[in-house]
Amino acid sequence: METVATIVAAHRAGSTAPSQTIASTYARIRAYADPSVFITLRDEADVIAEARVLEQTGNKALPLYGVPVAIKDNIDVAGLNTTAACPDYAYAPERDSTAVQRLRSAGAIVIGKTNLDQFAAGLVGVRTPYGIPRNALRRDLIPGGSSSGSATAVAAGLVPIALGTDTAGSGRVPAMLNNIVGLKPSLGLVSTEGVVPACRTLDCVSIFALTVEDAWTALRVIAGYDAQDAYSRRIPMGAMGRVPPGIRLGVPPPGARLFFGDQVAAADYEAALDRLEQLGATLKEIDIGPFHETARLLYEGPWLAERYLAIQELLASSPGSIHPVTRQIIQEGARPTAAAAFTAFYRLEELRRVADATFRDIDVMVLPTAPTTYTIEQVLADPIQLNSRLGTYTNFVNLLDLCGLAVPASLSADRTPFGVTLLAPSGRDALLASVGRTFHVATGLPLGATEQHEAAIDPGGIIPAPGTVPVVVFGAHLAGLPLNRELIALGASFLRIVRTAPHYRFYLLPGGPPARPGLVRVEDGKGASIEGEVWSIPVETFGKLVADIPAPLGIGTVELAGEPPLKGFLAETSATVGARDITKHGGWRAFLVADANVHQTVSA
Numbered sequence: 380m381e382t383v384a385t386i387v388a389a390h391r392a393g394s395t396a397p398s399q400t401i402a403s404t405y406a407r408i409r410a411y412a413d414p415s416v417f418i419t420l421r422d423e424a425d426v427i428a429e430a431r432v433l434e435q436t437g438n439k440a441l442p443l444y445g446v447p448v449a450i451k452d453n454i455d456v457a458g459l460n461t462t463a464a465c466p467d468y469a470y471a472p473e474r475d476s477t478a479v480q481r482l483r484s485a486g487a488i489v490i491g492k493t494n495l496d497q498f499a500a501g502l503v504g505v506r507t508p509y510g511i512p513r514n515a516l517r518r519d520l521i522p523g524g525s526s527s528g529s530a531t532a533v534a535a536g537l538v539p540i541a542l543g544t545d546t547a548g549s550g551r552v553p554a555m556l557n558n559i560v561g562l563k564p565s566l567g568l569v570s571t572e573g574v575v576p577a578c579r580t581l582d583c584v585s586i587f588a589l590t591v592e593d594a595w596t597a598l599r600v601i602a603g604y605d606a607q608d609a610y611s612r613r614i615p616m617g618a619m620g621r622v623p624p625g626i627r628l629g630v631p632p633p634g635a636r637l638f639f640g641d642q643v644a645a646a647d648y649e650a651a652l653d654r655l656e657q658l659g660a661t662l663k664e665i666d667i668g669p670f671h672e673t674a675r676l677l678y679e680g681p682w683l684a685e686r687y688l689a690i691q692e693l694l695a696s697s698p699g700s701i702h703p704v705t706r707q708i709i710q711e712g713a714r715p716t717a718a719a720a721f722t723a724f725y726r727l728e729e730l731r732r733v734a735d736a737t738f739r740d741i742d743v744m745v746l747p748t749a750p751t752t753y754t755i756e757q758v759l760a761d762p763i764q765l766n767s768r769l770g771t772y773t774n775f776v777n778l779l780d781l782c783g784l785a786v787p788a789s790l791s792a793d794r795t796p797f798g799v800t801l802l803a804p805s806g807r808d809a810l811l812a813s814v815g816r817t818f819h820v821a822t823g824l825p826l827g828a829t830e831q832h833e834a835a836i837d838p839g840g841i842i843p844a845p846g847t848v849p850v851v852v853f854g855a856h857l858a859g860l861p862l863n864r865e866l867i868a869l870g871a872s873f874l875r876i877v878r879t880a881p882h883y884r885f886y887l888l889p890g891g892p893p894a895r896p897g898l899v900r901v902e903d904g905k906g907a908s909i910e911g912e913v914w915s916i917p918v919e920t921f922g923k924l925v926a927d928i929p930a931p932l933g934i935g936t937v938e939l940a941g942e943p944p945l946k947g948f949l950a951e952t953s954a955t956v957g958a959r960d961i962t963k964h965g966g967w968r969a970f971l972v973a974d975a976n977v978h979q980t981v982s983a
Contacts, residue, residue, distance in 0.1 A: 382826070383446050383539045383593040388859040390445045397430040397445025397488065404447045404490060408537050415510030416528045416537065418452045419459050420491035430488055440972045441486030442600055448482055449532045449541040452492035453499050454584065455479065455573035463575045464497040464507040467700035468693055476573025477608065478542060478584045478601045485600040490538065493528025497702045498690055499544055499577040500709060501525050502552045502749075502769040503758045506702045511755060515557045515828035516794045519754045523553030523769075526585065530557045533587045534827035540597050543585045546577045547677055548749075548773025550585025551785035555748035555798035559827050560819065561785035562586040562594040562812075565805040566777060567612030569598070570605035578685035579610065581777040589826040591786065591816035595619050598808070617809030621875040622817050628652075628660045629741035631667040637771055641751035647797035648747050651788040654821055655745065660814075663741050669733040674774035676727060678708070678767070681720035682778075687712025704762045727778060734779045735804075743814055744802040746772040748785045752795055776802060784811040786819045847915040849874060850924070851937050851947030853885075854896040854967045857912055861893040865927075869920040874913040877945075880938040882906040886958040887970070888931070888950065896967050897932065897950025897958065908940055910966030911947065930954075 381400075389395040405423045408416075426447075433445060450456050453463040455472035456479050462469040474480075479489065496506040504527030505511050512527045514520040515534035522531050526543030530553030533541050543550045545563040554561025562585060569584045576582060584601065588594035598616075605611040630652060638645045652662060676682065686709045687694070690701070698706060737744075749769045758765050776783050785800045799818075801811045825832055850871075855862040858873060879898070883906045886897045898909060916924060925934050931954030937947035964970040 381536070381539055382589050383443065383596055384590075384859055386446050386539060387442070387444050388863075391439045391859070392861060397433050398427050400445055401427050401430045401447055401488060401490070404538065407535075411535050411537060413513045413531070413535075415494055415512045416532050416535075417449070417491045418462055418464065418494050418509050418528070421459070421489070426488060426490055433486065433488070438486070442596060442972075443482065443540075444486035446487050446540060447490050447538045448487045449491055449493050449529055449538045450479055450489055451495055451526050451529045451541070451543045453495060453544060453575040453577075454542055456489055456492060459492050461492070461575060463499070464495050464509060465693070465700060465702075466508065467697050468498075468690070472573065474573070477570035477605045479573070481601045481603070482542075482597070487540070487600075493526070493532055493541060495527060495529075496525035496549075497705045498575070498686070498709070499525040499546060499549055500686060500705045501766055502548050502773070503753075503762070503766050504553065505755060505758055505762075506705050508702070516790075516796055519756070520556060520795070521753055521755050521758050523556035525549040526553050526587065529587050530554055530559060530561070533557070533589060534559045536827060536829060539589060539593060541587045543587055544574060544577070545583045545585040546581050546777060548770050548776070550583065550587070551773055551783060551800055552749050552769050554587060554785040555787070555796055556752060557827065558787045558790055558796045558798075558824065560588045560591050560594050560787070560815070561748075562588070562591075562598060563776065563783040563785075564598060564602065564808055565612075565614050565782040566780055567610055568602050568614045568616075568782075568808065570601075570603075570608040570611050572605055572608040572611075576685070576689045578682050579689075580685065581682065583777065591619075591784070591812055591819055594784075595812045595816075614806050617807075618876065619809050619812040619816065620877070622659070622813050623742070624659055626660050626743065626814065627741045628655060628662050629665040629737065629744040630662050631746070632664045635667050636747075638747070638750045639768055643791060643795070644747065644751050644797055647789040647791075648799070651797075651799050651818075652745065655818060658817060658821060665737050665741065665744065669730050669737075670775045670779070671771070673727065673730045673734075673778050674770065676723055677770075677774045677778060680723035681715045683709070683712040684715050684720070685712070708763070731779055734781075738804050742803065743807075743811065746800055746802065748772065748798040748800045772800065780805045782806070782808045782811060784808075784815045786815045787824050788818075788822060790824055846918050847872075848918060848921045849913050849915050849945050850921075850934070851877060851911045851913050851939070851945050853898050853909060853911040853948055855893045856914075856948070857967060860967075865924075866914050866916070869916055869924055871914040871916045874915050876910065877913055877942070878908045878910050878940045880940050881908045882938055883909050883962075884955070884960060885909050885962045885964070885966075886950065886955045887961050888954055888958055895932070896961065896970070897954055898937070898948060899950050899952055899955055900938075907962050907965065909962070910968070911937075913945065
């Protein structure tokens with residue numbers, strides 16, 4: 380199983396070509412042998428040919444260079460039918476959706492369209508005529524919905540990233556049920572142009588990944604305002620980094636925690652909260668009642684009418700082509716009156732005020748992603764009530780304009796998964812990613828359905844472990860770049876991303892490969908802030924690092940923005956005479972993106 384980070388690093392280093400990665404992807408799909416994961420799978424030869432064209436461009440600086448991705452089949456991909464899991468609804472889009480177009484522009488390669496609960500109406504993953512995708516952990520468990528195929532494709536290691544959609548939890552519940560990360564961005568941060576609507580006012584394109592880092596990489600690619608989408612908004616992304624010390628996490632009081640009799644899930648939630656406290660968080664009890672009331676509005680209020688509007692013509696012309704449970708639910712959307720709609724709108728505004736007040740006292744809410752798990756047999760016997768229970772902690776999120784991040788929390792001996800979701804007001808996506816990455820790594824869980832674990836990262840993300848030295852790196856030692864393997868060989872662990880105080884100039888030094896930058900301290904007022912990464916290096920190997928650093932580089936004291944100084948890589952001033960000043964880029968990665976020729980030299 381490979382992550383985005385490892386795939387891109389291998390492609391940039393030349394140890395693996397994108398066409399080889401694609402061939403391996405198809406081999407894994409054949410070996411996994413579940414025809415229900417994909418509704419449409421592109422021809423392997425065509426996709427390999429596309430990968431070879433990408434190789435010929437030589438643009439290895441692309442953030443998703445050669446990464447295979449899967450797309451939920453309610454999101455348009457040019458050349459592939461969009462079915463929304465209903466054959467009679469299928470159409471052939473002439474162009475990619477905005478999200479898919481942005482993935483392709485970043486170097487990603489689409490391999491196919493994944494299965495889903497029909498018209499994205501369900502959290503179970505069994506409401507589809509294309510077969511039930513196999514849960515990657517246990518065959519008897521539901522895969523979760525509606526983004527069932529996307530979640531199982533990632534968990535099984537078929538692709539490292541897949542797009543889903545999330546209106547009521549479809550990007551989060553399947554993530555928990557398959558032990559992976561599900562990122563639901565702020566409403567409007569990612570364009571829904573080219574997405575079959577469920578509830579247009581609430582729909583989000585979501586991301587499934589093995590790690591929070593990978594999900595964040597994908598979000599940075601697909602996020603951004605789109606004038607073609609009436610619901611697109613300009614929302615600052617922020618940067619994933621260190622977790623604020625003493626971050627305040629809101630949790631329901633013990634008596635208000637719903638698990639529907641699942642004592643194991645209840646204990647797993649308690650354990651997750653204990654881990655968060657050990658990582659330095661402060662827990663604060665909140666009133667969860669108004670959030671549950673909001674959740675009920677989604678399927679008992681006028682928003683069901685939005686689902687009805689999306690397929691009303693098909694309901695009228697060919698009702699038998701719609702899954703019976705889906706049809707039963709969506710037909711109710713024809714009943715609400717305008718008076719009932721406005722009554723619900725008024726109540727929602729009142730509930731939004733309550734939510735706003737709650738988040739004045741906390742930074743992030745931490746809830747179970749779902750209160751329990753169910754088998755396929757259980758859901759088929761009771762399809763509506765059990766589906767409703769799975770949305771206990773998800774249905775209110777988009778109505779209240781919150782962003783969310785679902786992360787694995789535990790995996791029992793019988794491979795029953797449990798996860799938590801971090802929630803915050805719109806625009807705080809980066810904060811959720813920072814907390815989620817720290818928590819996920821601290822769990823020590825395998826990635827998806829394998830025994831592979833994420834690379835060692837200090838779980839606190841704030842201070843180095845005892846017996847280590849924190850060192851700031853700025854160039855080829857950054858994660859995924861050519862010399863990073865030297866740090867890994869020394870036993871180093873990634874801590875966080877930082878920026879220097881605005882007292883430095885940044886230069887492209889002569890020599891190489893690999894190409895290297897040099898950071899030089901200058902007079903106050905003549906420098907800028909430069910991005911770097913802090914790595915924690917064991918004391919016993921720190922001396923070897925220092926001894927192996929070639930002139931004109933060395934280790935000195937680096938002043939940081941907003942925190943105490945640390946040891947880090949600096950260059951001798953004399954080495955910058957005649958060197959190219961790249962300070963304006965603000966960091967080595969940004970410079971590499973701006974100058975692909977230099978990046979090719981680095982990766983050679």
